[in-house]
Structure formats: C-alpha cells, structure tokens
Amino acid sequence: MVAEIRGTELSSRVRPRRPWLFVAGAAGALAAATTGVLVVGSLTTPKPSVVAHPTSTPTHSAPAVPSPTPGVSERPETAQGVFRAASVSAIHGGLQVQPGQYLRVAWTSDLLLLGDGSTISQPSHGVSYAMATHAWVIRTSGEFYVPADVNGEWYFTPSSTPVVTAEYGQDAAADVQLQQYLDRWSAAGDPGGFQAGGGALPEGDGTLRGEFLTSLPDDADGVLSWFRSRQGSTSENHHGAMVGWTLMTLLASNAGTGDVRAAMLQALGTLPGSSIVDSRGSLRTIAFDSTFGEPGQAIDVQRHQTITVDVSTGRVSGTSDSTNAGGSIVPDGVGDVRNDYAVELVDGLPG
Template sequence: MDVLDRVRDIGADVELTEARVAAAYYRVRDGLRPHASRSRRGMWIGIGGVGGVLAAATAAAAIVVAVTTPQGVVVEAVTPTPTPPDVVVTPPPPTTPPTEVVGAVAVLEHAAELAPLSSPVLQPGQYLLVQSRLEYIVTYDADIVDAAPYSSARSKAEAGWLVTSSYDTYIPEDRNGEWVRVFNPDTTVVAWYGPDAEALAAQWEDEVQRTEPIVQRVQGGLIEPLESGYTTGSAEYYAAMPRDPQALLDWYWEYNGLEDEEYATEILAQAVIMDLELNAAPADLRASMFRVLSLLEGVAVQSVEGDITTLSIDIDIAGAERLTLSVDNETGLVVGSSGTRAPGSAIIPDSVPDHRVITTMTVVDSAP
C-alpha cells in the first residue's frame, strides 16, 4: 500500500452527514478570514470552552480539525492540495451566500449541535441579561374604521414611521427566583414615510412616550399564563416540552391552541423563535427547537454576513409573510429576528420589516 492509498483511507469510517459538512464549512471559512473580526464578539461560550479548534499549517502540513462531542474528541485530518508558489489565493468574501454548500436544515442542525456550548455558566446570585433592541413600523390611516388610526394595514397606510425601543430581561441563576424584565423609556422615531409623517409621528410620540421604565417581576419565570398553562421560562414549562422535534412541534401546536392551519406556520415559528431568543431553555431542548424550525415549510438561507447566517421562512397566507431568524454560526445563539407581512406599500419600502428584534446576552451580578 503506497502513501496515496493511506491518505485515501483517512476518515473513511467517518459518516459525512449534512451537519458535519456544515460544521466543517464554517470552521474552514473562519480559518480563511482575518481573525481581527473575532474581537467584536462579546459572547461567552460556556461548559468547557470552545467546541472546535482549527489549526492550519503552510507547506505540506495537513489541516487538523478537533471537534468536541459527547463521545469525546474526534480529530479529522484533511490534506490540502499544494499551491504553487506563484499562485495567489484570494479568500472568498464573508458575505458569500452558502446556499450551494449548506442548506437551511444544515445551518439549523449546526446550531443545534452548538446548543450545549451556548448555555451560560452562572454563579449563585448572578443573572443572564438578555437585551432586546426593537425596530417596528407604525402605520397611519385616518379613515380606518373600528380601530385606532395607527393600526392600518401596511398596504393601505397613508403614512408610517420606523420606531426603535428596547427591553432587558434578567434571568436568575436560580430559575425559581425572581425574573425581572425592564421596558426602557427610550422610544424613538428614526425614519418617516409619506406626507405629513413627521407631524403625525410627533403626535403619536406624545401619546406613547414614557419618562420612567416599566419593571415587570415574576417569580420562577417570565410571563404568567392568562388562563391555563405554565409560566413561560419556568422549570415546569420546559419539562412539559418533548425533546423529539416532531413531538415538540405537535406540543407547540396544542399549547398555542392552533385550529386554523392557514396561520399555523406563522404562529409556530414565532413561538419557537421567541423561546430561542430568550436562551433560557435547557441545552437539549434548545437543540430540539432548532430542529423544529427545520420541519417547517419555506425555510431557506437568505444571507450570510461574517459569522451570522440569516434564514427566511416564507409563509403562504393572505398577503404573504416572511419571517427571518439570524444565527451566530460560532456560538449557536439567535441574535436577531424579523417579520414582514403584506409588503407592497407605496409608502413604506419593502426592505423595511414590520418588526425586528436584535438580541445580545451577557452575565451580570445584579438585577434592578
């Protein structure tokens, strides 16, 4: 057996699943990028540190990928094709869409596999601070019947404006302790659409503007159920959820009382995304939540910017709707989401979503 035969035998017993290809793609792409971009990430990765290390050597050395799995450390070696010294290799730009390399299902599976690494490690008395920055459109129609003038359909709006605001969620290390959510008094109009929009928006701001935060405190969870069910975020809430993806999808359907199949995908996707953005579920359940999204129709890769892959979910309902979910490929955290229903307005650009959430997470020592 010559050397080439031995090289061909390397990794012959490793199953090349779609998820494994996706994971390798992200690590190799990261190795090709300038590493100065890593300094922008203020994220933590808990439970034992980094899940994969990529070491690249020049000349004839092999690329070695070490991946931590529940069964131990799997080391895979790939020998690159030697590059002639007179050939300059240009790394691909970080915004290259990966649709030809990995699909949306593989992106979600990769995030699911990272779930144990993205669970925060808190000391007694500490809190996970989830900061949510909101952007949303307010529409105006003076002729709307049986509703406020600020709730018109987007396609019929006479004017509109883009608003930003934020709220912070403090999740205690002892999940049975007091959860705190603070709605900040920072509502601001940042863009205007249509005639008289600035004057109309100023009037709207006078009606909704606050000078003091609203503080919500709930023992052992986030939102107490109105009628029956579990407090969102409580141990009982998460314990009731199956870990099998299809069974979990059925659970969301029943728990949300879905009867109208036309809007089922929209409601199910939004419920799962909100749970993922909170990042409070156990790691095995968070992994199942990502896999639930892969079961929904219309999921596709929309764009890639650096470490962030944005998936879109196109929903065929009256007027159509598009939801998006942005995932950090290195941490497995959901860092953003958006929703746009029935665009096509002559006033508001189609590129502006109805609502967007940008999420960041840190560990802090106290809560308000």
C-alpha cells in the first residue's frame, strides 16, 4: 500500500499495483515491491514483506540494478538453464531443515522514496520519477526463522530502525519532512514475534506462506496449472505477472522442501522476458523485463525485476524491482527496491 505524507498528513487514496517481485520484510521479512504497510493513527508506513538475505552484509548505498556481465564459458548460459541447475541443487543440496532446527534468514531491504515538495511516496504511488524533486533510499533489516514444518510458527525479529543510505536533490525543508515520515515509521514499530505458517503474502488472498509451500505440486507444469486454476479470468500478461510475483516472493523466503522449491524455480524459468544480467561465482542474477498493468488500467509500467540464485544450493540471495526509466533526479540504475538475503541452519531461536 502506498505511504504518502502531505505536510504532516498521510493520504492513503492511492494503492500500489502489485509488482511480480517480492520486497523485503514480514512482520519484517518475506520482499515487495511490493511492500506491506503499517497503519498507526493517521500514518501509513511502508514495511518490508517477507525476505531472506546473503551471507554478508550488503555494501551498496542504493538499490542498484545489476548490469550485464559477459559470460566466460564457451557455451553461453541461458536463464532457463540456470533455473534448471538451481532446481537440481535445491533437491540435492544442503540446508535441509531437520526437526528442531530453523532456517535463519537475515534480510536487508533498500526502499526508494520520492518527494515533490508536498508528498513523499514510493515510485508511482503518488509521486512518479518524472515528478520527483527529491529522493531517498531507506534501509531496514531483520531476521526470520523458519521451522522444519513450514505450517508451524515462524519467528520474526523486530525490524531495524529505518535509516537513509542515499539521497538525491538535497533540500532542508524536504529533509525535515522526510524525518517526520521516518519518525512516524519508527514509532509505528515492528515488534516481531511468531506467525503461524509465516503469515500471509502481502496483498494476497490471505493464504499463508506455509499453505502455499505445502499445497504446490512438485513439478513445474503442475505449479503453473495450480496458479491458473486459482486466478480465474485474466489477461495472459497479467496472469504471468502475478505468477512470477508470487513465485519470487515464495522463493525469496528460502523456505519449503527441495522438491517444491525446484518446481517453483523451473516454473519461473518458463516465464517470458528473462535474461542473465550478472554472474559471480555460483551466483546468477536473472532479470525479467515486462510491461505490467492491472486489467482495466490504461497505463502500463515498464518493469525490470531481478532474482539472484545460488546455483550450488538453489537458494535466493537477492531480488530487485525497478520502474526507473531514467532521465529523472534519481540516477539510472537505482531502482524502486532491492532486497538481500543470507541463509543458514541454526539449532534454536535467538535469546
């Protein structure tokens, strides 16, 4: 949902279109794009959806969109080949959660906010890139713990205090307005705690993450058919966008059995518009470029979304979403949101 501030007031008239990428967070985690919200009094504050993060803390200061890296092998990789390889690792790789253990997922989310002097919002949720005279990248982070039984109680730590990691178009008055926004965001808080089945997907139909992960078939065709049977009548583009968004969101939680994760990875590989844009060690970043719009809307949005997969484990280490077409106060390559995830097995909960 959109968070807007006019002076000290919040306008909640506008609702964001759901991007088919995940944003960070869930009661802090699980990510976005996109983002859940917290409503306190008259304030609606953006809140990370459920996510997972890489083994090291990200060092980037803005949610940069990966640039293509030339391949080094004689036989060029394909996005579909990457997802197939990752699916094999998901089944036979490590990090299989045993009873009594938890999958610890540390997440970091970098969210872009735009301002036009009177309003602060996420991109195109009140202020567009073209309208923006100021912009800020806001970082939050946290952890969540997934039990062996994904329908059991997931534990979420409180999200960190939001901090500014990059700003464009510095202006004293705008910075004061942003600080008021962040103060209210912090005051709203994210207490963390337990959520049965990992809670529901952001802006979904109320289905819990655990329900998805235990109901999905264990083959790619079955996964796609399962989603189609639940979506009813919709355009082919819209159906593909929704399926992709849901798959990325579920995969970014890094939860579920190897078979189900493998099926989701292979199903994602069948969606059109994909390409490899970065290759580092065993990590591959796959981009999906699409024109996205809800049925009945006259204006479509060009989206560039990415998912970074470790082909040696089948786990997801990052996602991003960008509608930045360039030519604005925001530098090219800085997108709407970037999420990073680090995953490890632990024998208990913190504290």
